[in-house]
Amino acid sequence: MIRVAGREHPWRTGMTVADLLRETEDAHDCPVVRVNDHYISRPNYETTPIPDEADVFFITMIAGG
Amino acid sequence: MSGYDLKLVQTFKYQRPAIDKGYAHQTLYVDLSSLEIAAKPVTPTMKDVFIGGKGFDLWLLWNAVNPTTRWNDPENAVCIACGPLGGTPAYPGSGKSIAATLSPLTGTVIDSNVGGYFGPYLKFSGFDAVEIQGKSEREVIVYVDGIDQTVQVFAATGLPEDAYQLSDVLTGHFAQGKPRNISVVSAGPGAKNTFFGCLNFSWYDPKRQRARYKQAGRGGVGTVFADKGLKALVARWDAGISVETNQPADRERLKKVAKLHSKEIVELDPKQNEMARIGTTHIVTIMNDHDLLPTHNFRFGSHREAPNLGQAVFRKLFDPGYDGCWMGCTVACSHGVRDFTPLTGPYRGRKVFVDGPEYETIAGCGSLLGIFDPHTVIELNFYCDAYGLDTISVGTSTAFAMECFELGLITTAHTGGLQLYFGNRAAALDIVHQMARGESFGRLVGQGVRRMKSIFAEEFGADPRILDDIGMESKGLEFSEYVTKESLAQQGGYGLALKGPQHDEAWLIFLDMVHNLMPTFEKKAEALHWFPMFRTWFSLCGLCKLPWNDIVPEDNKSTAEPAKVMKHVQWYAAYFSSVTGRESAPDDLIRMSEAVYNFQRIFNLRMGLGRREHDTLPYRAVGPVTDLEYESRAERYDKQLTDTHRVDITGKGTAEKVALLRTFREQQYETLKNAVYQRRGWTADGIPTLSTVKRLGIDFPEVVALLKANGVTA
């Protein structure tokens, strides 16, 4: 089980950030996803696995300096 | 510290006015040549048209200088202002000062928005702004004591040179046992010996029991400050500040909106970018992943070692604890590194506290130089601050020199033996120490990219065409740290920025490239209207822009214009209305900024800038200059040539493709300029029209005469 923005979500072995986004309705077009303390950018969604028990947050906006 | 002497040379007693709806209604004038000190009234026009903060700075500066004034003439003024909302502790990000002067780098107005306590303390002491003109032959301290209602000038001898020690000593000297009541503004030895000196603004951190610093970095405001013989500017005010201190028009409404924004940040920041824990360091790897992190003088936008400079590293290095550069800011992003031990320079081997680094410093003093070692970046950060140097200009100028060295345009004969290749950490640190001492090759680098280009071409025989293409400056100011090659909107954000390529005016790179929110020229032009205007508004009011869009409401993504974060814009309109009593809607905020923005453009025109020909970019900001750059992203560029520009590239060599792409991209940038000028109500030459200045209420006789002299009569 993982938590996505505080809500529980089922986890499975090998699940990537891209998989999670496909399964999540309100993921929209977010450019960055935070998995625990790591910030994962869109180009790396397909290759980044999500560990079990992870806390995941969708970062919808990057505002710059 | 002993052995210093402060000799009182002038005293001005005044009656502190009651603050009314965010204003003191007077400004402070100090002439360092004659030691005249005076209070000047704030006129209704100043409030109506210029609002405060940067607006007041511009108006004071406009009246202080003339079209032939140079940065180091006595009549150039250093102006520092708060703003009507500045000094509100309950609303996040409400303690900014805005510094402005004629820049040694650009010859026209430079403005910097900076944290620390000085601006609010100055206002509560009775002055919405301070304007310092003239020059002193001996080093002086100007001390504004709002509690004792006195302004004093001291001739100073024996004080420490570097900003860290100096602020510490002056805080102790003036605090009368309450260091939190003191804010010090100072430059440093680097500011004297370069053209990009910064100002350090202090705030006292009671938990760590030390003065902390934020920097007014850009454009050499510290250099002007030091050139005036001004060692430091000190304000004293009672730190027991509340929402009442600004005497807001409607305190209940203010408290309500402040609570909403503050609470939302506390709740959402941990779920979003964790500014309170890692500041802006999260941007490093995100930029790297999107090919936007400048490396090796903006040649490339990513590097495999960039994660060494990312948030995962700084999360461990930052000293945990509250880091708000103004009281009560819940974003609290001004982090620092405790017990850092420099390996070089006067502090070698001693433990110091370093304020920073933030994203721009990490990119400018790290990846841009091919340096991916956080220790070196922190050391460069520390010495730049201590010496009073702008980390962005230091990084961008050093990177240019490094690329020139690697290309063989300059050699060890010019660098004084320094092997100035990318990644040479010792050389980068040497350059900074040399800048502070005003010696050797560092002295030359400290003149900035534009002057280096001339010297390298005229004295060292380098090809001026390649220097122009890779020298990352526009209007004389060094670029801040984003790769803009693939974002036409951000090229406009830099090239059309009034003071030169600094991202605080328009940061559109992500909206354009990653979100693809502005696919047409018209949409880009609209963004290059709205965003610079709204961002300008923060500097009119004494605010920080970070709480606006670095933490966004949870439902923001489903709003009509998520990039604008309209819920927050509404809150800001309510905030402004509740303090000033001037009922304002979001469109009114834009209209306020538009007046000041256009006035600044006209100020540029007055100083010989401010036309289409000045809104130029080095080609490195637009596309690949060298074959190496093209080939590193050949698939992308080939696809653009074939799909977007319908070019048959069969049999074409890299150099030919580089030239073709350049033609298309340069055309696009010119087309963008047309669209933006039209949207802003400017002529095709980039000058505000008469009807624009009339609409905005800035049709002062001098402005109209200036437009007429430049052929603008309608």
Ligand code: SF4
């Ligand atoms: S958001 Fe950060 S920079 Fe802005 S006022 Fe707060 S602590 Fe200072």
